[in-house]
Amino acid sequence: MSNSDLNPQEKHQAYKTGYRFGLKGRSLSQIPSQIRGNTQLRSLYDEGWHEAQQEIKAGGQHFKTQYIRHRVSWILMTALAGIITAYLIIQSRYDAPTEQETNPTEMTDAPISKLKPLHTNWESMDSSSLNLLSDQERQSLSVTHLARPVIPKQAISSFNQPLDVRLYNGHNKQQVFSAGERLPKYVRQLVFEVDRDELDPPIALTVRWLWQRQLMQSQTWPAGPSIIMSKQSLFSAQQGNWDIEILDPSGQVIYLYQFNYVQ
Structure with missing residues (x-):
């Protein structure tokens, strides 16, 4: 099978196979025969296998560096909960009504003691001790939680000068995507290349990325370089x-x- 006959599902399956074998600890040479015979599938298998190895290595390092901090944070929280519980139990005994106070015929005007508020100096605690997420995990979660400006769709104005563009996988420059294509999940970085060599006169251009019309990034290049990325x-x-x-x-x-990611 030639590289041109491959469909996205076969490419995705090759990547997943390499990723799964990497997690299981198999060597890179233990590649299935149906993948070994195709250059592009073998490249995707290698990419998946190496990514699995990197995640295993990163997971082990994360466990070593974060274990003590996680343990300390849980000990602090458990101790704090125990102190609050003990304080409430002791205070409730002091505030319990006596037999005379519960008898309506012998009520006095003496005010019932109030439970004093418990003040905890949260500011004095180290915020990093409660931080149980890695930088990569926080970055992934922030994608859908950060407030980003929504850009209304605009009509495309006429532009009579040549402008060549190309969208490809940032980890595999040979994997070029067409406009309107559905990109597989294993793609983690994109490069949008614009060739403006034939613009006359040269002008500044702005490239902006929008996900669900939310502005993810915007960058402007002054007139000068013929190719911008x-x-x-x-x-x-x-x-x-x-x-x-x-x-x-x-x-x-x-x-x-325009393109569609995964869905």
Whole structure:
């Protein structure tokens, strides 16, 4: 089977096979025969296997460096909960009504003692001791929780000058995607390349990435370099429709590139 006959499902299966074998501790040479015979499938298998090895290594390092901090945070929280519980039990005994106070015929005007508020100086605690997530985990979660501006869809203005674009996998430059294509989940970084060599006169261009019309990034290149490249990382939480827009110096959209991630 030639590389041109491969479909996205076969490519994804080759990547998953390498990733699964890497997690199981198999060597890189233990590659299935149906993958070994195809150059592109073998490349995707190797990429999945190496990513699994990196995650295993990163997981072990994370466990070593974070274990003590996690233990300390849980001990602090458990001790604090025990102190609060003991304080409430002791205070409730002092505030319990006597037999005379519970008899309506012998009520006095003496005020019942109030439970004093418990003040805890949270500011004095080290915030890092309660931080149980790694930097990579926080970055992935922040994708859907950060407030990002929503850009309304604009009409594409006429642009009569040549403008060549190319979207490809940041970890495999040979894997080029077409406009409107559904990208597989294993793609974690994209590069959008714009060739403006034939623009006359040269003008500044802005490239912005929008996920579900939420602005993920925007970058402007002044007139000068003939080829500009914009990179964007992808996370599992960013599934759905993506738009890549090219704007002229006046802010008009002169080019629209769309694709779908995973869904």
